[in-house]
Amino acid sequence: MNDSSLLTQDALPSGFRFAAVKAGIKPSGNLDLALAVADLTASAAAMFTSNRVVAAPVLVGRRHMKRSKGRVRTVIVNAGNANCATGPAGIEACEKVCRAAAAAFDCQEDEVFPSSTGIIGVPLPSEKPIHALPQLAATLAATPEQFSLFARAILTTDTKPKVATARISVNEKTVKIAGVCKGAGMIHPQLVPHATMLVYLFTDAAISPEDLDALLQKSVEVSFNRISIDGDTSTNDTVLLLASGASGVPMDASSAAFSNALTEVCTSLAKQIVDDGEGVTHVVELQIEGAPTDRDALSVAKAIAHSPLVKTAWAGCDPNWGRLMAAAGYSGVAVDPERISIWFGDLPICRNGGRAPEFDEAAAHQYLKQRNFTVRIDLGLGRGFCRFWTTDLTADYVHINADYST
Incomplete structure (x- = not known):
């Protein structure tokens, strides 16, 4: 409860x-x-x-x-x-x-x-x-x-x-x-x-x-x-x-x-x-799978969760999956971009490092309008897995923290 x-x-x-x-x-x-x-x-x-x-x-x-x-x-x-x-x-x-x-x-x-x-x-x-x-x-x-x-x-x-x-x-x-x-x-x-x-x-x-x-x-x-x-x-x-x-x-x-x-x-x-995050309009569950280790999966999740570009895209319900790829790439994990696949919920977004043939931008945009949604990323490298919960980044967050001490 x-x-x-x-x-x-x-x-x-x-x-x-x-x-x-x-x-x-x-x-x-x-x-x-x-x-x-x-x-x-x-x-x-x-x-x-x-x-x-x-x-x-x-x-x-x-x-x-x-x-x-x-x-x-x-x-x-x-x-x-x-x-x-x-x-x-x-x-x-x-x-x-x-x-x-x-x-x-x-x-x-x-x-x-x-x-x-x-x-x-x-x-x-x-x-x-x-x-x-x-x-x-x-x-x-x-x-x-x-x-x-x-x-x-x-x-x-x-x-x-x-x-x-x-x-x-x-x-x-x-x-x-x-x-x-x-x-x-x-x-x-x-x-x-x-x-x-x-x-x-x-x-x-x-x-x-x-x-x-x-x-x-x-x-x-x-x-x-x-x-x-x-x-x-x-x-x-x-x-x-x-x-x-x-x-x-x-x-x-x-x-x-x-x-x-x-x-x-x-x-x-x-x-x-x-x-209950400050200014939050979207709560995101990241499911990172197929990593070499669980620790690697966590590293990728953190890189994505901490990216201002990713978080502001979520704030605008923008299905800009390239930002997810970029964050995975600089996470420190030895990813192979040609093995990465991405889903928003059940919607295929990226397959083997490229835009999925059935990618529907309008449907993806609509899916991201929900307050709670899931992003699943398969790195295709092993059995490492983690779940991680994060948020978008909004103008309200900036206002709350710009005025916090005054």
């Missing part, structure tokens, strides 16, 4: 409570501070941005995860300020918030996981989230309403909250997974184990931090690492997975049913991010 307004009590994993308030960080006055608290300290796994410029909460979050050995009790997220490029003062502000949250929710400071999203280079007014902690504590609840408020409080340029859930049955017991995320611009996550994408995943399965880490890496690789809106990798990208163990059902890294359900949730959230 992907509509937070339809979230039911039965879909929420047990063992967690949620809250959100207006702390005065966003100039708009909207919700801007979100909190999740595990009833008992939860197992945790996290993945962070590969950008070498990282925000204070990423540095502090990594440190806390290492010191706690993958245990988290409290998650605190502010929107409206990325707390990045703020120097030692940014680290100090983040640590102040973590210390205050640890005291408020009866846990160790290293068991607090911080996140921030918003504008870069502006000092975080730590007094604002700290002042809001009593209000958060007063409203904490394990309800769909509070979970939905959490989903709304973390948004920046997003137009809507993004939620996904899944459940599996094990020996007549139910294990639930619920995920929430934000992201609409500055989206090309490259997450490694050591407008921003933030993802929070909750499950009531009983899983060790080590097994959670293996499961999370597997799911992220085929979901969040397969999307791009504008090719920019944020300084704050974070994916956090928490397991409360409240269902009493033990799982490990070999649990195929849980792995599949987690991947389902991650893929849904990833596609929701793309669909």
Whole structure:
């Protein structure tokens, strides 16, 4: 599911409570501070941005995860300020918030996981989230309403909250997974184990931090690492997975049913991010097949997804397939142009490197008018394959980002 307004009590994993308030960080006055608290300290796994410029909460979050050995009790997220490029003062502000949250929710400071999203280079007014902690504590609840408020409080340029859930049955017991995320611009996550994408995943399965880490890496690789809106990798990208163990059902890294359900949730959230991209009018699924390796297929997909010429053609519903060929050619993969074939949906566009005899430009143009469409490219070189989700590039994207800080 992907509509937070339809979230039911039965879909929420047990063992967690949620809250959100207006702390005065966003100039708009909207919700801007979100909190999740595990009833008992939860197992945790996290993945962070590969950008070498990282925000204070990423540095502090990594440190806390290492010191706690993958245990988290409290998650605190502010929107409206990325707390990045703020120097030692940014680290100090983040640590102040973590210390205050640890005291408020009866846990160790290293068991607090911080996140921030918003504008870069502006000092975080730590007094604002700290002042809001009593209000958060007063409203904490394990309800769909509070979970939905959490989903709304973390948004920046997003137009809507993004939620996904899944459940599996094990020996007549139910294990639930619920995920929430934000992201609409500055989206090309490259997450490694050591407008921003933030993802929070909750499950009531009983899983060790080590097994959670293996499961999370597997799911992220085929979901969040397969999307791009504008090719920019944020300084704050974070994916956090928490397991409360409240269902009493033990799982490990070999649990195929849980792995599949987690991947389902991650893929849904990833596609929701793309669909809510800044100024987006078309969402494109790239299916690259016939590559020498899966990694080569991914390289071709990224070259196409990041091409301004390709993306603006999609914005105009222009079936200019030559731009796809050009992007594949400079992707770094040793493609053979005479083996490449292209389809828009089921419509043949290019065959063996040249215009397909049955190519119908009017039909192709009409097909590209849909908000969601598929571009399939066969490189004819091997069995490598990947799916990748991306968008067009519109004038609205330019307007949104030209005025972002002013």
